[in-house]
Amino acid sequence: MFFVLINSSFREPFCVTRFVFLMVAVSCLINSVSRLFSEVLHLFTTIFMTLSKPYTQNHLDFDSAAQETALDISHELRTPLTAIQGALDLLDSGRLGLLTEQGQRMVSIAASNVERLMRLTTTIEQEPNTIFNLVSPEELARLRLETELRSAVAHGELRLHYQPLVSLATCQINGFEALLRWQHPTLGLLAPTEFISIAEASGSILEIGLWVLREACHQLYQWQQQFPDRFGNLSVSVNLSSRQLTCIDLAAQIDQVLQETGLAAEFLKLEITETAAMNNAEVGKNVLHQLRSLGVQLYIDDFGTGYSSLNRLYDLPLDVLKIDRSFVQQLDSERGEYLVRAIANLARSLGIDVIAEGVETQEQVLKLQSLGCYRGQGYFFAKPLNSEAVVQLLC
Numbered sequence: 001m002f003f004v005l006i007n008s009s010f011r012e013p014f015c016v017t018r019f020v021f022l023m024v025a026v027s028c029l030i031n032s033v034s035r036l037f038s039e040v041l042h043l044f045t046t047i048f049m050t051l052s053k054p055y056t057q058n059h060l061d062f063d064s065a066a067q068e069t070a071l072d073i074s075h076e077l078r079t080p081l082t083a084i085q086g087a088l089d090l091l092d093s094g095r096l097g098l099l100t101e102q103g104q105r106m107v108s109i110a111a112s113n114v115e116r117l118m119r120l121t122t123t124i125e126q127e128p129n130t131i132f133n134l135v136s137p138e139e140l141a142r143l144r145l146e147t148e149l150r151s152a153v154a155h156g157e158l159r160l161h162y163q164p165l166v167s168l169a170t171c172q173i174n175g176f177e178a179l180l181r182w183q184h185p186t187l188g189l190l191a192p193t194e195f196i197s198i199a200e201a202s203g204s205i206l207e208i209g210l211w212v213l214r215e216a217c218h219q220l221y222q223w224q225q226q227f228p229d230r231f232g233n234l235s236v237s238v239n240l241s242s243r244q245l246t247c248i249d250l251a252a253q254i255d256q257v258l259q260e261t262g263l264a265a266e267f268l269k270l271e272i273t274e275t276a277a278m279n280n281a282e283v284g285k286n287v288l289h290q291l292r293s294l295g296v297q298l299y300i301d302d303f304g305t306g307y308s309s310l311n312r313l314y315d316l317p318l319d320v321l322k323i324d325r326s327f328v329q330q331l332d333s334e335r336g337e338y339l340v341r342a343i344a345n346l347a348r349s350l351g352i353d354v355i356a357e358g359v360e361t362q363e364q365v366l367k368l369q370s371l372g373c374y375r376g377q378g379y380f381f382a383k384p385l386n387s388e389a390v391v392q393l394l395c
């Protein structure tokens with residue numbers, strides 16, 4: 001577009017003039033963008049300088065580096081701006097060739113934009129700290145991850161690992177929990193704790209969550225087709241974020257995923273954290289009822305870490321309470337025993353099952369059974385495995 005404008009702005013061809021005009025056009029573009037998104041410009045300049053000055057990652061140096069960086073930015077801006085201003089004066093005076101009317105209009109727009117950029121440069125020089133207070137190195141890293149996460153699905157960077165859920169008495173596997181991983185191009189394999197909260201805050205969790213559902217259902221269906229003897233009766237649990245629960249068409253989306261992948265609803269379990277289940281009042285409750293009526297089961301994850309209201313617990317259509325691993329870890333104390341027994345009794349009186357999370361020792365396996373918990377998952381049985389390792393484990 002700029003090249004077309006530049007070409008049509010001169011009465012006769014003159015390449016030096018066109019080059020100058022190109023500079024002007026680019027400056028206009030940068031400045032229009034910066035006017036609309038001044039925060040983005042601040043962020044961009046900060047990212048740019050942080051990348052080029054790794055020592056700003058260090059907290060102690062951050063303030064002094066910020067000042068120095070601000071001066072660098074202003075120098076970087078001032079020199080080309082002065083050159084552009086000179087070129088504009090030449091263009092305006094007609095010494096580089098005669099401009100069309102449209103060309104003259106562009107020159108005057110460019111002149112006012114350059115003036116604005118000059119004022120920005122002066123502000124940076126006078127108040128170097130203001131620009132940097134906006135973004136700390138931690139926030140910057142988070143923002144970078146947030147941006148990269150938006151394209152992680154499209155770039156095929158997400159993976160699912162599967163951790164077996166077993167019967168404590170027989171050690172027989174009766175399902176898997178699908179756990180998300182991000183194969184980041186430079187940072188390696190990232191655990192969900194490093195990016196789920198970012199995805200939730202930015203909203204990309206909705207796209208990611210749908211990908212997880214599709215992938216988990218597709219994978220289990222494939223296994224069931226390939227190895228009906230081994231996988232025919234196994235289920236897969238998928239974690240839902242609280243953001244997903246606020247989608248009124250969540251049940252319709254899940255129904256569609258089941259149709260598309262061919263997996264029967266009885267083999268899909270959905271895990272919702274206690275906090276999400278309790279917080280999402282009426283909308284959440286309706287969505288949970290809709291999900292249940294599809295035929296999928298609902299598990300409450302990390303139970304015991306949130307603030308459950310017994311009233312609400314009774315009202316929700318639940319199938320399993322997953323006892324948080326912090327309680328399982330305390331099973332060698334009276335207190336831990338008491339808490340796990342209390343959760344198991346509560347589940348029994350609600351008519352639902354319990355699964356212990358984070359089982360790591362034989363003693364915990366035995367203690368859990370004596371307290372009325374007969375299903376579990378944890379490193380004692382298996383860590384989360386990639387799909388090839390799952391097939392090796394079962395076949």
Ligand code: C2E
Binds near residue numbers: 191357379384
């Ligand atoms: P969670 O759903 O409670 O999953 C169990 C976590 O405990 C997993 O961590 C698992 O690797 C870990 N774990 C299992 N057994 C043991 C054990 O014996 N000892 C110890 N120390 N840890 C054990 P992971 O994979 O890092 O996932 C962390 C959390 O991230 C999950 O907790 C879940 O809340 C969330 N998450 C994972 N995948 C997804 C996803 O697809 N969507 C959403 N919204 N959240 C997810």
Ligand code: MG
Binds near residue numbers: 177239271301
């Ligand atoms: Mg879970």
Ligand code: MG
Binds near residue numbers: 301302322324357
């Ligand atoms: Mg959990």
